[in-house]
Amino acid sequence: MKESKKDWLFRVQVSHLEKNEVVYVVGNLPELGAWNHNQAILMSQEHSSRRESPIVFDNSNSSGEFYIEDGQDNAADSTFDDEKEEDGRVFSQKVALPVDADIEFRYFIAVVCQSNGAKNSAKTLIIRKWETHMVPRLIRKNVPSNFAEDMLPDPDKFGFYNGYYKIERGWLTDETVIQFKIFNNPIKLWKNRLQNRKVHIKMTPVNLVRHNSLELQQFGGDCVDDSLSMDTQDIVDQPAFTSITEIAVMNDEEARFKFQEQFGRPYNEDEFVIFDVAVRYPEMIAYLVDYYVYSSRCFPGEPPTHIGFSYILPSTLQSSVGLLTVPITSTKHRPIGQLTIEYVVIKPIPDYPWDMSISYAKHWEQRWSGLDVGHRGLGTSFKFETKNCANVRENTIASLKTAAYHGADMVEFDVQLSKDHIPVIYHDFYVSISLKRKKQIEAMDMLEIPVKDLTLEQLHLLKVYHVAEAREKNPRFFDEDLEDHQPFPTLQNVLQELEQHVGCNIEIKWTMQLKDGTFELNHPFDLNLYLDIILKVVLEYGGDRKIVFSSFNPDICAMIRLKQNKYPVVFLTQGITLKYPTYHDPRCQTVPMAMRQALAADILGINVHTEDLLRDPSQVKLVKDAGLIIFCWGDDNNDKATIQHLKQLGLHAVIYDKIDEYNAKEVKESIFLVDARENQKELIALAQCNQTAVQPQMPAPLNAEKEFYLGQPSTATSHGKNGIGGDGIYSVPALKLSANCERQESIEISEMTKDFSVCANTFGHSMKTKSMPGLVCGQPTALPEIYGEDEAAKDCL
Numbered sequence: 001m002k003e004s005k006k007d008w009l010f011r012v013q014v015s016h017l018e019k020n021e022v023v024y025v026v027g028n029l030p031e032l033g034a035w036n037h038n039q040a041i042l043m044s045q046e047h048s049s050r051r052e053s054p055i056v057f058d059n060s061n062s063s064g065e066f067y068i069e070d071g072q073d074n075a076a077d078s079t080f081d082d083e084k085e086e087d088g089r090v091f092s093q094k095v096a097l098p099v100d101a102d103i104e105f106r107y108f109i110a111v112v113c114q115s116n117g118a119k120n121s122a123k124t125l126i127i128r129k130w131e132t133h134m135v136p137r138l139i140r141k142n143v144p145s146n147f148a149e150d151m152l153p154d155p156d157k158f159g160f161y162n163g164y165y166k167i168e169r170g171w172l173t174d175e176t177v178i179q180f181k182i183f184n185n186p187i188k189l190w191k192n193r194l195q196n197r198k199v200h201i202k203m204t205p206v207n208l209v210r211h212n213s214l215e216l217q218q219f220g221g222d223c224v225d226d227s228l229s230m231d232t233q234d235i236v237d238q239p240a241f242t243s244i245t246e247i248a249v250m251n252d253e254e255a256r257f258k259f260q261e262q263f264g265r266p267y268n269e270d271e272f273v274i275f276d277v278a279v280r281y282p283e284m285i286a287y288l289v290d291y292y293v294y295s296s297r298c299f300p301g302e303p304p305t306h307i308g309f310s311y312i313l314p315s316t317l318q319s320s321v322g323l324l325t326v327p328i329t330s331t332k333h334r335p336i337g338q339l340t341i342e343y344v345v346i347k348p349i350p351d352y353p354w355d356m357s358i359s360y361a362k363h364w365e366q367r368w369s370g371l372d373v374g375h376r377g378l379g380t381s382f383k384f385e386t387k388n389c390a391n392v393r394e395n396t397i398a399s400l401k402t403a404a405y406h407g408a409d410m411v412e413f414d415v416q417l418s419k420d421h422i423p424v425i426y427h428d429f430y431v432s433i434s435l436k437r438k439k440q441i442e443a444m445d446m447l448e449i450p451v452k453d454l455t456l457e458q459l460h461l462l463k464v465y466h467v468a469e470a471r472e473k474n475p476r477f478f479d480e481d482l483e484d485h486q487p488f489p490t491l492q493n494v495l496q497e498l499e500q501h502v503g504c505n506i507e508i509k510w511t512m513q514l515k516d517g518t519f520e521l522n523h524p525f526d527l528n529l530y531l532d533i534i535l536k537v538v539l540e541y542g543g544d545r546k547i548v549f550s551s552f553n554p555d556i557c558a559m560i561r562l563k564q565n566k567y568p569v570v571f572l573t574q575g576i577t578l579k580y581p582t583y584h585d586p587r588c589q590t591v592p593m594a595m596r597q598a599l600a601a602d603i604l605g606i607n608v609h610t611e612d613l614l615r616d617p618s619q620v621k622l623v624k625d626a627g628l629i630i631f632c633w634g635d636d637n638n639d640k641a642t643i644q645h646l647k648q649l650g651l652h653a654v655i656y657d658k659i660d661e662y663n664a665k666e667v668k669e670s671i672f673l674v675d676a677r678e679n680q681k682e683l684i685a686l687a688q689c690n691q692t693a694v695q696p697q698m699p700a701p702l703n704a705e706k707e708f709y710l711g712q713p714s715t716a717t718s719h720g721k722n723g724i725g726g727d728g729i730y731s732v733p734a735l736k737l738s739a740n741c742e743r744q745e746s747i748e749i750s751e752m753t754k755d756f757s758v759c760a761n762t763f764g765h766s767m768k769t770k771s772m773p774g775l776v777c778g779q780p781t782a783l784p785e786i787y788g789e790d791e792a793a794k795d796c797l
Contacts (some may be wrong), residue, residue, distance in 0.1 A: 025040060040108070107156070109127075130168060202260055285314060308330045361566070361568050433463065451488075505548050515584050549570070630650075
């Protein structure tokens with residue numbers, strides 16, 4: 001029997017579509033790509049001026065090629081704007097869908113990238129923006145077709161669903177991103193007439209292969225002057241994707257990436273500027289840097305003078321991070337100065353099966369405030385003052401489990417790679433081992449060896465001392481015979497052994513450059529390889545756990561955000577401090593600079609050294625007003641009164657030692673365990689009624705959106721800037737449960753929940769609650785996905 005189908009017309013209104021960007025719809029069924037962005041359905045722009053009778057294209061006739069008409073709005077701000085709603089273009093596509101299945105879907109904006117530039121060649125999609133509501137758009141099963149010859153559905157509004165606006169930037173699929181950073185006054189011009197002149201700088205990718213082809217001959221016998229950016233000339237760029245270049249400046253107005261102006265941006269003293277270039281084939285792309293100066297007597301609209309240019313060749317970008325100094329050449333090919341520039345190459349994780357079903361990258365619920373986070377588990381165990389040390393060796397499974405037992409909502413630990421590329425949990429870059437002198441059997445010498453120089457087997461075989469023990473000549477722990485107390489547990493083992501309800505703040509260890517030019521460690525690993533190995537372990541073994549990545553290195557934070565679309569990232573910062581040496585990168589030196597980096601990288605928030613917050617508590621509000629979450633860390637946190645004060649300031653999480661002593665919770669339970677219990681109660685209530693028991697005015701699934709974007713509470717019609725700024729919480733009418741709930745469903749609920757009390761014992765707490773499904777026993781469960789979303793509730797409505 002042929003499967004019953006219905007025609008469904010997807011229509012969406014999009015504002016601020018950029019050059020070469022196209023609109024797609026993707027969903028949970030094969031007909032909509034099964035959440036695979038490369039199998040998504042291309043939508044076509046409606047060309048009729050009358051909204052009630054657009055030209056509708058069937059997806060079976062779609063060629064996959066799309067060319068944007070001229071005259072589009074090139075504004076870089078993606079915020080939904082009611083005043084410009086009618087200016088947005090409408091895109092539509094008719095798709096045949098099964099009648100008897102619930103259909104989930106999202107819209108996204110992408111750029112089509114042809115493999116060789118030919119129209120019929122294989123293509124991949126570069127995701128520019130996508131809808132990331134925790135509950136996707138939904139079409140209920142058995143709903144008839146939504147259009148007829150004389151009636152069309154109103155278009156959806158891109159990003160606006162369930163009462164608020166939510167879009168995020170994409171992640172790396174097949175493209176590579178190169179970020180060029182200029183700071184510390186990097187432009188040196190030697191000519192006297194150029195001294196004290198405001199120099200405008202612009203970066204343009206140049207396709208080396210294309211410039212050697214016959215493609216530019218159509219512009220006449222004289223070849224295009226390569227010393228000028230292509231878009232400053234009257235040349236129509238090729239339709240195939242080559243690159244996307246954006247710029248951000250670490251100040252309050254320009255922290256988010258946007259497209260460059262025609263003649264670049266002026267570089268001001270002490271500014272930090274980032275050029276972000278996405279390219280499909282980095283080995284074929286060079287980077288042209290043009291320099292312009294405006295005449296002091298120029299009239300409005302007069303173009304600047306092009307004084308010179310630099311080239312950065314792909315052969316100079318072999319490592320993942322680096323520092324370059326390139327000559328500035330005049331238009332007469334004479335050296336007039338030099339540019340010093342730092343770069344980071346961000347590559348996608350190879351061959352990883354990403355999908356668009358869900359993302360937690362910017363998800364934080366309103367009630368997740370003042371969380372207790374166990375520092376290195378139960379706390380640092382090697383401070384100079386022994387009384388402040390934890391009694392369990394730090395960064396061990398025993399320490400992490402003990403912190404969880406005493407009510408930690410999350411545990412923080414440090415990850416780095418062993419010599420054989422195994423992610424291990426350890427804080428210091430160096431490990432101390434003991435050497436016995438030949439003639440003095442009782443005496444010991446301590447030898448410091450970098451963790452990176454030892455294999456996992458060697459690390460596990462060593463009698464290990466902490467660096468602090470080596471300095472004091474006083475060993476503190478004698479528990480290596482206990483499995484959970486072993487130093488250097490693997491990341492995989494930690495994720496498998498730790499209870500699922502305990503969140504993890506995973507700090508990525510990487511050498512940092514200090515302001516004096518020295519490095520904490522000479523690192524042998526390629527940074528992309530280093531991160532890919534760690535991320536793959538977390539993606540494979542993270543399960544339904546709440547996970548947040550963090551790092552003191554701002555480039556690593558940006559890389560993790562672009563390399564995966566699942567977990568959030570927070571940027572660790574010292575801020576202004578007297579306790580630690582200052583880092584070389586200005587983004588690491590103050591809280592406002594850390595905020596700007598978080599906004600530029602589109603990450604969840606920042607993790608601030610408490611010393612700086614106590615110096616100026618108003619910074620907490622500053623961070624939250626920017627739509628970011630804020631954690632804090634530091635020795636100052638190891639005091640009950642200070643912990644309480646920080647929570648009253650509105651910190652979303654406080655990381656501290658000795659959580660067994662300082663945790664003030666009356667009931668030592670993780671907030672995520674409490675969330676799981678409450679969600680189960682809702683699911684059980686919903687499962688006890690059939691679909692006819694739900695009132696027709698119900699606008700969305702129960703708890704459809706509990707997200708929190710750290711702005712002021714929004715109404716159902718407010719829109720947060722760039723997907724941030726509304727708390728995403730709205731009123732849901734109370735469910736009226738049917739009085740005739742079937743006995744069969746009650747039996748199923750009883751079976752589903754009978755093992756919860758047994759599972760609860762593994763939480764480390766005695767629990768006196770009703771039986772509910774187990775979350776941490778490895779049993780099949782009806783619990784929703786992580787971060788509190790009631791995905792399972794949708795099927796009960």
